[in-house]
Amino acid sequence: MSDVAIVGIGMHSFGRHDDLSGMEQGAxxxxxxxADAGVAWDDVEFAIGGSRDAGQPDKMVPMLGLTGLPFQNVINGCATGGxxxxxxxNTIKAGAGDLGIVIGFDKHGRGAFVPSTPPSGGRDWYGGSGLALTTQFFAMKINRYMQQHGISRRALARVAAKAFRNGAKNPMAWRRREMxxxxxxxxxxLSYPLTQYMFCSPGEGAVALVLCRADRAGRHARRPIFLxxxxxxxxxxxxxxxxAPSLAIEDGVGPTVDASRAAFEQAGIGxxxxxxxxxQDTESGAEIMHMAENGxxxxxEQEAMLEAGETEIGxxxxxxxxxxxxxxxEPIGASGLRQVYENVLQLRGDAGVRQVGGDxxxxxxHVYGSPGISGVTILSR
Amino acid sequence: MARISIDDAVLDISGGEPRLLGSRCRACGTHTFPVQSGCVRCSGDDMETVRLGTRGELWAWTVQAFPPKAPPYLGDTDRSTFEPYGVGYVQLPEVRVEARLTEARPEHLKNGMEMELALVPLATDDDGNEIVTFAFAPSGGAT
Known part of the structure; x- marks a missing residue:
């Protein structure tokens, strides 16, 4: 059995919220x-928060109560929440705390992320030249993958259509119109072979998770989910x-493959x-490639799997x-935690019209992001 | 009015033909672009600055169809006049380099095609100099 359980989940809906700061959404x-865990803020022994663009996470404590708890801020690109x-x-596994909270929130401006490539003394030659856009990387990677492995443009559209179909069933989602x-x-x-609706957009939203020692999970949750x-x-x-302004000529595996293998080993399953x-579906091609990279x-094989609807909710x-x-x-600080939130709902059997069958x-x-980082979690009940 | 490189430490246009500058690890021979102080492969720190080759094969590509944000982009960001440009990795003898491509039509781009280093104009600075950056063009005009 795992050492750590998730006993409470909370979310502020994703999308655009002009009347709320990212930090207010986090609070x-x-x-x-x-509330979901049945604990008071006062009971929380430690907090870890992540946000890229919506302020230093521990500044939210006055909105919740100044209890003096240790609060650490984490920034790690698209894997910030993870x-x-x-x-x-790790804090709980190490015995340095029994009950803690993880908070991820963000609020980004409209349009593609502006790359931050500090110039090496001179001009910013990378961004200045019209490179340094994350969209270009994802497009180049899937374009090459499609040619190597026989993936069609129709498959890209199938992934995006599924995303909007599932989003339409999710009251917390931003894009809720089927397409x-x-x-x-x-x-x-936007970036061949990817069209506008195949990409995700930087957005807003927040997720929080209450974690505790697995052997005490029964005090806080009827149906604890184990990490x-x-x-x-x-x-x-x-x-x-x-x-990456340059790549090695020899080919190796990416961080997703490494993180996935390590996670399966840690969990003792396959x-x-x-x-x-x-x-991680930064764009629809990423979901396709990540199906294979995660094992x-x-x-x-994704082409036939998508055609047969194998990755649909049913x-x-x-x-x-x-x-x-x-x-x-993609509110960077919250995105990886949104995935965990959804999995907790699914494992509890609380996902409503999105509920996956078969108990x-x-x-x-799995999250992936700049500058080449992957995070994986495996949850069970 | 002079023509100036976007960054002389990255792109040297002082000679007869433009050259990209990279680093070579003296311990393991691995190259990187641009110049950097440590080796991505063996962690060594004995690096020399070298001129990279100017010809290679297209390894991956896309087309940038919308204007990047400025800053940092120095080129045209006006949606009514913006011209899409290709972006790709070109496998030089030493390393795969990410660059603009002079070709932006998907039907004229194919992995494995021969490419050579070229210059493209980006903007004019306050002194009237033309700022150029590097790109790769299909070799022999075979488009």
Whole structure:
């Protein structure tokens, strides 16, 4: 049995919220998570928070009560939420705390992320030249992958259409209008082969999770969910990563493969034991590639899996049941925790119209982001 | 009016042909672009600055169809006049380099095609100098 349990979850809906700061959304998520766990803010022994653009997370404490608790801030690119969770997991495993909270929130401006590439004394030659856009990386990676492994543009549209279909069933999602595959394919091309509706957008939202020692989980939750693995990995030599001005000529595996293998080893199970997964879908091609990189299929099998609807909520192996990043947007600090939130709902059997059938027992999350970092969690009940 | 490199430490245009500058690890021979002080492969710190080759094969590509935000982008950001440009990795003899491509039509781009280093204008600075950056063009005009 795992050492750490998730006993409370709270969320502020994703999307655009002009009347609320990112931090206020974070505080709302905290109150909801504490209420779900049946604990008072005063009971929380430590907090770990992550946000890229919405302020230093520990500044939210006055909104919740100045209890003097240790509060650490985490920033780790797109894996910020996942890294906050891993820090809390390790704190509890190490015996340095029995009950803690993880908070992820963010609020980004409209449009693609502006790359921050500090110039080396001169001009910012990388961004200045019209490179340094994350969208370019994802487009190049899937374009190459499609040619190598026989993935069609229709498959890209299938992933996005599924995301909007699942988002339409999720009251917390941002994009809740279903969209046809043809509408997605005919939308303006942003970065070949990816159209506007195949990409997620930077957005807003917040998630909080209450964690505690597994042997005390029964005090706080009727249906505790256990965190069997929480792993992050950075990139190794030879991998193909976002915002890389150059790549090695020899090819190696990326951080997702490394994080996934380590997580399965930690949990003592394999991909065949997983009932559903939330996988980083910065754009629809990323979901396709990440299915293979996380060990859930071989390269190229995704085409037939998507055609057969295997990754739909009612399919053999549901992926991104809450609509993923494509339907929820990507508030960096909260995105990885949104995946965990959804998996907790699914494992509790509380996902309502999105509920995956077959009484799922194991669920998987994966984030990937700049500058080449992956985070994986495995949850069970 | 002169033509100036976007960054002389990255792109040297002082000679007859433009050259990209990278680093070579004296211990393991691994190259990086741009110049950096440590080795990505063996962690060594004995690096020398070298001129990279100017020809290679296209390894991955896309087309940038919307204007990047400025800053940092120095080129045209006006949606009514913006011209899409290709972006790709070109496998040089030493390392795969990310660069603009002079070709922006998907039907004319294919992994494995021969490419060579070229210059593209980005903007004019306050002194009237033309700022250029590097790009790769299909070799021999074979588009």
């Amino acid at each position: 709302i998520a905290v109150r909801r998570a504490c 890294s906050a969770l891993i820090s809390a997991y 046809s595959e043809d509408e997605i394919l005919e939308a303006p091309m 069997d693995a929480a792993v992050i990995r950075s990139r190794r030599f030879g991998s193909f990563e976002v915002l 991909p065949e034991d997983v009932a559903l997964a939330q996988l 859930f299929c071989h390269d190229g 399919g053999r192996f549901p992926v991104n049941t809450d609509g993923g990043c494509i339907a929820n947007g 799922p027992k194991v669920a998987y999350t």
